[in-house]
Amino acid sequence: MFKDKDRYLSVVLIAPSILAVFIFIYVFIGWSVRVSLSKWKGLSADYTWNGIKNYIDLFADPRFHVDIRNTLIFTGVFVVGSILLGFFLAVLLDQGLKGEGFFRSLFLFPMAISYIVTGVVWRWLMNPATGSRTSGLNLLFSYLHLDFLQNAWHTTPTWGIAAIALAAIWQMSGYTMALYLAGLRSIPVELREAAQIDGASEFQVYRYIMLPLLSPVTLSALIILGHMSLKVFDLIIAVAGKQLPLDVPAIYMWQTTFDGLFYGRGAAIGILLLISVAVLIIPYIRYTLKTETQS
């Protein structure tokens, strides 16, 4: 639609951004792949060919096994928790109660805060001390005579990472709520009313009408939350520092590269993370862009 001069100009204007993205994302990914195939260990770069040895070593590395287990537990608890809680909150807010806007803002505000702040506060809330030194949520449970809920939180063997997921649910469930609420609002009122006239109860309306119509929202939430779990990093650092029982790939990568100077291994972890994220995200981008052109 534009003249030649404008065609030329728009290329000139967009070129720096495209070039920057191309270099900082795609060239860098290629570069990381190359590092992951090298023997680089130590301060000075070493690109000596090492084949896929770094990857093979990782899969035999007990620490990486812990990372995979922790990522699976975290993802399960975080994704399921955020989706259930987010859906529950969205349905609650969908009832046309007074103060809806206030509650909505309240459930969403943790999104504005950094994982580091969340982590520092939850570290004290999840204080595992017992006896006379009991504090945090455990102390609150004892005030409420719910002592059976007291637990060691993130210091629990094997399942400690689930406590971190709890803090993550606190932070992200408002986001899931916002997704569901936007979805609920886009469903025509007539559908609901028709079902109610046919004698459906409120519960049946949500279960058999809304939930199936919301399945694209659920899919988006699964993918977005799932890819976030694969990347979880700062929250764990802020709650517990670098502790082996709570290790995840993102922390292993950071520590082995910048503390241990195992660049080759660090790059391999980074690439494995990228592949796992790409498996989720690439079909999602394709699907979203396709539905966009259709509408």
Added chain:
Amino acid sequence: MKPKLRLTKYWLYIPLVGMAIFYLLPMYVMLVTGFKSFAEIDLKTMWNLPHGLALDNFIEAFSKLSPSLLNSFVMVIPAALISSMLGSLNGFILAKWKFRGADVIFPLILFGMFIPYQSILIPLVVFMRSIGVTGLPGLALAHIIYGIPITTLTFRNYYAGMPQELLEAAKIDGADMLGIYRYILLPISIPSFVVVLIWQFTSAWNDFLFAVVLTGNQEWPITVALNNMAGSQIISWNVQMAGSLLAALPTLLVYIFLGRYFLRGLLAGSLKG
């Protein structure tokens, strides 16, 4: 239908208020701890209200964190402004002038929004050192470039909704591409700019990973400084709580006053612009 349901639905406030308490618990602890005097501080009375309003903790936390708060502002403001400007230009070009290859380039840009930064971290650090852009300018540059995907997406979706007739009319009046952008699209883009600026401000302010690998201790932004404070044995938990509140305050204030725009940015981040 709605008015009839009102009366029977008051019980719904019970779960609603219960959930509100859950979301406010950490805020409550941060606030009451922050306002306690040093003499009152005890983990065993963590949930008690303060006896008076003391500012000891905030003063102590601020004296430790003020340089890094300043670092954060110095880095975040240009990062947010520049990546928003670039996003607006890119969005305009991608929405209104589909050049050959645009259909390939756009998803490639989008993918950049989701990548785990661990996969580009080593080249990023090596590259920034080799071009001599380190510390806060390097960190700002990283936020600008890795912010381009989301800012471009938001503006592209916004401009795509603009009626083509508007642009055609301007062209008949003799406006060229830059004129259309400058005099027609830019003035009506203010809401999108607010969305994108807030989003970029929040994500750069809250970032930890880039900050920790790209800056040294003189240039630490607030997230790194707070995390190190929390990790040290010397600084007590009450000061950490006050420090957390200081670190959260700027983005919280933005959220409180501009929450509506924040939500739109959030939904754009899941591609549902």
